[in-house]
Amino acid sequence: MAKKIFYGWWVVAASFPISLYVSGIIFYGFTAFFEPLVKEFGWSYTKVSFAASLRGLEAGIFSPFVGLLVDRFGSRKLILGGIILTGSGLILLSLTQSLLIFYSAFFILALGAGGCMSLVTLTAVATWFDKNVGKAFGVMSSAFGASGLIVPLIVWLIDAFYWRTALIILGFGLWIFGIPLAFVIRNKPKQYEYLADGVLPGDPVSYQKIQTKKVEFSLRIALKNRSFIYLILTEAIRMMTLSAVVTHVMPYLSHAGISRPTASLVVAAIPLCSIAGRFGFGWGADIFEKRYVMAMTYLFMVIGLLAFCYVQVKWLVFLFLFFFPLGFGGGVVLRGVILRDYFGIGSFGTMLGTLIGFASIGGVIGPTLTGWVFDTLRNYQSAWLGLIVLIALAMVMILSLKKPKTID
Numbered sequence: 233m234a235k236k237i238f239y240g241w242w243v244v245a246a247s248f249p250i251s252l253y254v255s256g257i258i259f260y261g262f263t264a265f266f267e268p269l270v271k272e273f274g275w276s277y278t279k280v281s282f283a284a285s286l287r288g289l290e291a292g293i294f295s296p297f298v299g300l301l302v303d304r305f306g307s308r309k310l311i312l313g314g315i316i317l318t319g320s321g322l323i324l325l326s327l328t329q330s331l332l333i334f335y336s337a338f339f340i341l342a343l344g345a346g347g348c349m350s351l352v353t354l355t356a357v358a359t360w361f362d363k364n365v366g367k368a369f370g371v372m373s374s375a376f377g378a379s380g381l382i383v384p385l386i387v388w389l390i391d392a393f394y395w396r397t398a399l400i401i402l403g404f405g406l407w408i409f410g411i412p413l414a415f416v417i418r419n420k421p422k423q424y425e426y427l428a429d430g431v432l433p434g435d436p437v438s439y440q441k442i443q444t445k446k447v448e449f450s451l452r453i454a455l456k457n458r459s460f461i462y463l464i465l466t467e468a469i470r471m472m473t474l475s476a477v478v479t480h481v482m483p484y485l486s487h488a489g490i491s492r493p494t495a496s497l498v499v500a501a502i503p504l505c506s507i508a509g510r511f512g513f514g515w516g517a518d519i520f521e522k523r524y525v526m527a528m529t530y531l532f533m534v535i536g537l538l539a540f541c542y543v544q545v546k547w548l549v550f551l552f553l554f555f556f557p558l559g560f561g562g563g564v565v566l567r568g569v570i571l572r573d574y575f576g577i578g579s580f581g582t583m584l585g586t587l588i589g590f591a592s593i594g595g596v597i598g599p600t601l602t603g604w605v606f607d608t609l610r611n612y613q614s615a616w617l618g619l620i621v622l623i624a625l626a627m628v629m630i631l632s633l634k635k636p637k638t639i640d
Contacts, residue, residue, distance in 0.1 A: 240360030299585020306419030314347020370514025506561025513562030532559030
């Protein structure tokens with residue numbers, strides 16, 4: 233008789249398309265709406281960029297609260313509510329007539345995305361896996377990479393039907409397929425007589441390994457640990473860099489003389505190329521010392537961003553697309569893997585929410601500061617070079633991480 237597929241992989245399979253669709257529209261796809269909005273309303277780049285910062289609230293001040301909710305109520309309810317709110321936010325965004333409506337719509341999108349993106353879906357996956365957590369996180373987080381496939385579709389919808397109609401189509405589309413998938417999510421394996429990785433409690437050897445392997449830390453204790461603080465700081469730098477690049481990549485490439493259709497392909501390639509980093513670094517995290525693997529992801533970002541500074545030399549675009557996406561994609565996986573390995577699963581959602589919440593300060597600063605640099609200096613290079621220095625500093629902090637041994 234064929235071996236039954238462990239249900240944890242069905243949780244991954246259901247979470248994958250939800251994360252792909254939502255991140256493809258809200259995170260990577262927003263850059264496609266950038267120039268149409270500036271053209272129609274005459275807003276500055278700084279004003280439009282600020283909406284990206286509001287979008288970052290889903291990975292910001294909401295995250296600690298969402299982390300508490302997911303630890304208490306489970307992932308399914310939050311994902312369902314997040315899908316409904318996100319669809320509503322997209323439809324409200326289509327009705328934009330002023331900055332107030334524009335920002336209000338992004339506030340609702342932030343609320344919705346907070347319930348159905350990385351924090352909640354990764355927590356759902358984390359409860360189902362232990363020894364294979366790096367692989368599971370790699371597969372799950374690849375959804376955010378594959379979301380680049382949606383960007384050319386968004387550009388086509390905007391060009392063919394106008395940006396308002398495109399938002400309505402995207403909002404209803406999320407409801408149609410996302411709501412049924414939310415009901416596939418199950419919260420914890422113990423509720424279905426499983427342990428992590430599909431181990432049955434009746435298997436005494438495997439059960440004992442899982443029961444004795446980890447020391448669980450509370451958020452209060454983690455906040456006193458230097459390694460947890462370093463994780464917060466390095467994630468803030470990663471998010472500052474990533475949000476700045478994905479928000480400004482199309483206008484930046486346009487100013488570098490690259491056509492809008494070609495630039496949209498570069499935008500799509502960024503998350504798609506990151507899939508290799510998510511799988512590769514996730515696999516490596518299950519085998520090698522995790523902090524060294526994580527430091528390597530930041531080194532890749534440095535090399536890629538250096539190439540990005542000089543995309544006027546066209547072949548450097550390919551160098552950027554090789555290193556930068558692999559680096560930030562691997563960083564997404566290693567963030568959760570190290571957090572689970574160092575501090576346990578008992579308060580994983582709360583700790584990941586706190587980590588993302590503090591780190592999102594970088595996500596808020598990145599796009600707005602980069603827009604201000606362009607408005608002031610009429611170039612982007614100064615912003616990119618400053619971010620490179622910060623990423624190098626993050627590498628030093630990552631190499632200083634030490635795994636906690638006991639609870640104080």
